[in-house]
Amino acid sequence: MKAAVYYGHHDVRIEERPMPTRGQGEALIRVLRSGICGTDATEWRSGPHLFPVDGTPHPLTGHVGPLILGHEFIGEVVEVGPQSPFAVGDRVAAGAGVWCGECPRCLEGRTNLCWSYTTFGLNVDGGMAEYVAAPEKMLAPIPAGMSLDAAGLSQPLAVGFHAARRSTAQPGDRVVLISAGAIGTFVLAALLSFGDIEVTVVDFAGPKLDRALRLGATRIIPAGDDVVADVLAAVHPRGADVVIEASGAPGQLANAIRMVRAGGSILQLGLPAHAPEVDLPAIVLREVTLRTTNAHVFSEDLGPALQLLASGGLADELLDSVHPLADIADQLERLATGRLEGKVLFDPTMG
Structure with a gap:
């Protein structure tokens, strides 16, 4: 064969x-x-x-x-x-x-x-x-x-469904999804199948971000120097209930920490090429839960x-x-x- x-x-x-x-x-x-x-x-x-x-x-x-x-x-x-x-x-x-x-x-x-x-x-x-x-x-x-x-x-x-379940996002939650690539889009589709979840998708402007909007994302926000401020202004000044980092790109876990509310959750899905720096005080002092997902x-x-x-x-x-x-x-x-x-x-x- x-x-x-x-x-x-x-x-x-x-x-x-x-x-x-x-x-x-x-x-x-x-x-x-x-x-x-x-x-x-x-x-x-x-x-x-x-x-x-x-x-x-x-x-x-x-x-x-x-x-x-x-x-x-x-x-x-x-x-x-x-x-x-x-x-x-x-x-x-x-x-x-x-x-x-x-x-x-x-x-x-x-x-x-x-x-x-x-x-x-x-x-x-x-x-x-x-x-x-x-x-x-x-x-x-x-x-x-x-x-x-x-x-x-x-x-x-199925990997997207598992990630969406691991994120603990529930109907009524405000979710930020970093990455509109293939795996990010699978996660988006799974989240939207769970019910009334507000999903804001962040990525560079272009076809992938446009696709997220067609598939049902509540809003899309182009990545840039002011992306954290843009997300907080659009979602809630105190941050999102759940942030899913699906890109693995440098600096995106740090952005996720700044985008999530006190008591909220971050799901790390993307695998970075190098170990990222993590602002532990920002997680610990606000009781942010950091989860991961695999397969x-x-x-x-x-x-x-x-x-x-x-x-x-x-x-x-x-x-x-x-x-x-x-x-x-x-x-x-x-x-x-x-x-x-x-x-x-x-x-x-x-x-």
Whole structure:
């Protein structure tokens, strides 16, 4: 089968790889869409950082050497075992990671923090290929009539749902969302699905900010030297109830601290390239809660993501294009250099 295989810095190759073998409790899937995200772009631009290709086996999966990319994938079931909840021909969306179900974090329902959590396309071969074998417990049925392009965005939207839940934003809250990029837009969509939440989106003026307004943001504020003052003037002079920092850009956590009210909450989603300075007195003396978020919880986030994508035009706003696997290096470069406004998907059946 054809697969997009990561070897190292600026080195992803389309190769012939053996067909995967379905294990117990797994389904063999013909991949129909697979996506890339910021993690893939970082590994392309400056890695390897996370991918186990440097000769050291991954501590949980044992994988070492070149890695098939792809942790955002959907497809068609082509083979299952006995007592499977799926049948050959079913269309399914995959959560990115596998959890044990038995450790303390799993028993709390926080399967994304499982002690043995492993992620397809990061710790073990993934779904940027014609076929992948995946545990049935990390698969969800795609709603009838839903387009493949829309379903292909479900895993990153699930990450947005998890972030929105972690923010603790409730109907009636004033929320400031820093970043109108792809992940910020997924968070915005999830927040708006929760009910009457006022969301102010901050980013540089341009198409991404305009998209946030079309999707239902209460207001948009262009980033600039006076952005904190502009936000406080528009939202409330004492600050927002919740601020979500989804950019990871320098200085934005500091801005979030200045934008949130006393007793409010900050959710840090964006990953900065360098450790930011944190004004601890401004947090401690005002009892501001600082939360973080990582990945998603399959049982709580993937289903709502699929339903939201099936019900409206969110995919039309967020999908940039669909490509054959042969285009992956060009598209990783676009993503790594900030030249993508939306999400790119790959169809291994093309070309």
